[in-house]
Amino acid sequence: MSQDPILALVERQEWLAPVQKTGEQFVRNAFEAGGPTGRHVKDFLHGVWLGHPLHAAITDVPIGSWTVATVLDALEASNNDEYAPGADAAVAIGLVGAVASAAAGLTDWSETQGGVQRVGALHGLLNVGAAALYTASYVARKTGHRAGGRALAFVGYGVVLASAFLGGALSYTQKIGVNHSPDVDTDLPEDFIAVCRVDDLPEGQLSQQDLKGTPVVLLKRGASIKALANQCSHLGGPLAEGQLEGDSVVCPWHGSRFCLNDGEVLNGPATTPQPAFDVKLEDGNVLIRRRTLS
Numbered sequence: 052m053s054q055d056p057i058l059a060l061v062e063r064q065e066w067l068a069p070v071q072k073t074g075e076q077f078v079r080n081a082f083e084a085g086g087p088t089g090r091h092v093k094d095f096l097h098g099v100w101l102g103h104p105l106h107a108a109i110t111d112v113p114i115g116s117w118t119v120a121t122v123l124d125a126l127e128a129s130n131n132d133e134y135a136p137g138a139d140a141a142v143a144i145g146l147v148g149a150v151a152s153a154a155a156g157l158t159d160w161s162e163t164q165g166g167v168q169r170v171g172a173l174h175g176l177l178n179v180g181a182a183a184l185y186t187a188s189y190v191a192r193k194t195g196h197r198a199g200g201r202a203l204a205f206v207g208y209g210v211v212l213a214s215a216f217l218g219g220a221l222s223y224t225q226k227i228g229v230n231h232s233p234d235v236d237t238d239l240p241e242d243f244i245a246v247c248r249v250d251d252l253p254e255g256q257l258s259q260q261d262l263k264g265t266p267v268v269l270l271k272r273g274a275s276i277k278a279l280a281n282q283c284s285h286l287g288g289p290l291a292e293g294q295l296e297g298d299s300v301v302c303p304w305h306g307s308r309f310c311l312n313d314g315e316v317l318n319g320p321a322t323t324p325q326p327a328f329d330v331k332l333e334d335g336n337v338l339i340r341r342r343t344l345s
């Protein structure tokens with residue numbers, strides 16, 4: 052349960068449980084039905100290509116557009132009719148952005164659990180409510196009910212702000228969408244450090260070693276040894292307990308796949324690459340150091 056009183060209150064809302072169950076299953080089934088294409092679409096919506104969550108970037112479109120609409124509506128309401136077309140366009144652009152934002156957000160949300168997922172469910176329901184209000188507002192504007200359309204939009208903007216509060220809490224308090232891998236650039240020295248004997252590493256299997264307090268996952272194949280930070284950048288899952296797939300490792304928690312050579316994200320939900328380490332052998336010891344850009 053969250054320490055934040057507002058988030059804790061949301062997490063206690065049992066009526067959201069069916070929304071969680073149905074919503075998560077719906078999103079998973081939709082992507083699974085798409086096969087390999089579904090996997091590509093899912094990775095695109097997570098933001099694997101972007102290097103950080105796509106949802107966080109797209110939310111600026113509806114929030115920004117509807118903020119503009121609020122200002123222009125206020126000006127129109129003060130007997131400045133020339134602002135009406137601009138306000139209507141901002142409402143419409145916001146609705147288009149909301150659809151894209153919802154697709155990315157739902158995809159990220161489907162890979163969360165428990166109380167965090169419940170907060171995300173309420174966040175999503177508020178966004179659906181806001182989109183419905185703005186849709187009704189747009190229809191009212193186009194059918195000559197401008198005052199009613201503006202009123203609906205003002206209410207919708209209040210709902211958007213409440214939802215944005217929960218979205219911020221999900222990112223900054225509950226740490227959804229942020230990088231959970233260790234900060235090797237500041238936590239680890241640049242020098243090679245011995246972590247184990249070569250003979251300690253099982254052949255062709257993932258194993259975990261400790262690099263000055265930072266868990267590292269290693270893979271030995273003959274004379275080749277690969278090393279990545281063990282804590283998954285998505286939500287901190289232990290990669291050493293994951294599955295080996297060719298030259299990649301699949302996280303046991305939500306299935307992110309990382310290249311063992313350089314830590315590149317091959318499949319989400321993770322969007323941030325996994326820190327990779329340089330490895331060398333000396334006197335039967337395995338030495339590793341954080342990789343620096345050359």
Ligand code: FES
Pocket residue numbers: 283284285286287288302303304305306307319320321
């Ligand atoms: S913790 Fe979610 S994929 Fe690794």
